[in-house]
Amino acid sequence: MSRIVSRPAIIRALLKKELKAYSRDKVYLFLTLLVLIAIPLTYKFMPSKVNETITLAVSPSVSSMVEDAKDSLKAMGATDAQLAELDNADLSQEQEGLLLIEFDNEEDMQSVVEGKLEAWRAEDGALILRDPETDQDKPPNAEKLGLDIGIAFPKDFISNVAAGKSGVAVTVYSDANVPEEIQGAMTSFVREAAYQLAGKQLPVTMADDASIVLGTDRAGDQVSLKDKLRPMLIFMVLLMETFSMASLVSTEVLQRTVTAVLVTPAKTSDFLIAKTIFGTAMSMGQGLFVLLLVGGLTAGNWSLVLATLLMGSMMFTGIALFVGSSGKDFMGQLFYSMLFMIPLLIPSFSVLFPGTAASWVRVIPTYPIIDTLVGAFNYSMTWSDAAGSLAYAAVWVVALFGAGLFTLKRKVKSL
């Protein structure tokens, strides 16, 4: 006897049912509306500039570095006019939220950062150092500076960078009381600041906690907070959709409707394929909607953004299927959701501080998704740059679906 019903027909039937279940569940509808309204609104009202001024100490003074580099710059073909422009650059004024405090002496700067010396800034911009141990008067009409971080450049920094030398080390001092994560973030910030000082955007890698070494990595443009958060918003959409999808699977497991489906010619794989198509389509749809609203398709590498969104939708659906078929009851369900969601969220924070992700963060399955989204959005990442990340994500997608199929089969047998 031949099989009277084809698999595509079964999957179509399951999809139709999926759509009904989704459209009739208040929780799913609420979550969907929340995503579609709240996230674009958050984006709209987010400041496009960071207003807070970051105070940063450097040594030696930029002008002395420029002075020292003049000869080598000249030798490399810099014109007198260009050199004069460097002389006239006023770095002591606040620019783009960055206040630069220059130290002539690396040891002084280190002492201030470590809290052994106080630094005061007079109205005319002059720097006054005071030893808090002595009974020396506080300088009048001066503002005390909070310096948690200082960068010491080598004397020949500019000429080395200009000559394209690699392995140019910059030492970053930070107060030991500053938490490690903040230190990491600051280091990343310092790195971006270093590009600006060098007048070039050079690739860098971090050598250790205390110093950064210029080498090869993705170039980091200065990107506004608002732009940085775009990929994170997309990530949030996918995450919210994951909760809906997980509950679409778990209700079938908990109410045991899945067993009714599986005693018919429909197989566990048909059930999962239908859920996957549905979940991926829902995530993709919502992701696209939000993308359009935040202008994600006009900026950066849009085809790569779309491909990554698809990969991300599939990955999160895979996670949802796995989580949704894991819990035995509602509480178990919640427990598994949290168990998986929290670690999967971690990589999205690396968006705020690009390049700071520790190696263990890079291993998390969602890291390549967010990393590629960030790259494609804001750093003109190309398809070949992203190939490795996407391949790594694809491996996870396959593994998650395998795990989902296995868990669901086991779960159904224990009902």
Place this chain on the structure above:
Amino acid sequence: MTVPAINVEGLRFSYGDLEAVKGISFDVQPGEILGFLGPNGAGKSTTIKMLTGQITPKGGKAQVLGIDISADDADLQAQIGVCFEEKNLYLNMSAKENLDFYASLFGIKEPETMEILRRVGLAERAKDRVHTFSKGMRQRMMISRAFVNKPKVLFLDEPTDGLDPVTSASIRKTIREEADRGAAVLLTTHDMFEADELSDRIAFLNDGEIVAIDTAENLKLKYGTRSVKVRLRDGAGVREEHIELASDGSSARLAELAASPDLLTIHTEEATLEKIFIELTGRGLAG
């Protein structure tokens, strides 16, 4: 001889260390209703779960419509109908949508949904969502869903559990119609009246084992003892005496009591399936 619709040999299942089904054998012919009668925990549902492919047997063999159940065969699944113990309906969908969806899984293009709903008395509620249905209505939905694909074999796990007598009777009528149509029916129950009324044959299941399997008539003849209960006035109260009809001196004692001036009433006591069950297993069907 025709191929049995269900053929089971030495089927076993255990949940961890707990042996739920301990090697049972039976068959069901097309058009026959076999009633699985046993208390809660006897292994009735576990047997149905194995035969419908929900769980994999730990031993023994079974064929349904001549196809080995371990084959996970879509052709076989297309020809069976299952009524589960839990009422696993899509609560957010209407009665009609539930049945239409189920029919589409069998590739049925024009399901006779309304006709099926009419048979279980739910035609007027076809458009209402199942979450608005009473327990009895949901149970009728469960039964009707099992009929959607006109199955050759029906597995019905406690189809009338917890229903009022009127609803139970109407559901039994539809089950009988299915058997008359030619379907083999394996039905579980812990209700001896249901087993007695509906089944062509009855299997007594206790603690994972079939302790007896035969027609109700034969079981009663083989194991039951016919007896008479005589009630007599005893001073201010009432006294009862049971007389087993086949035992020595029973007729003399009965004649003596019948002539007594204290005689109130005489009742014949037919052996019930429950009594036989107790006789065979030392336990009742409840609990």
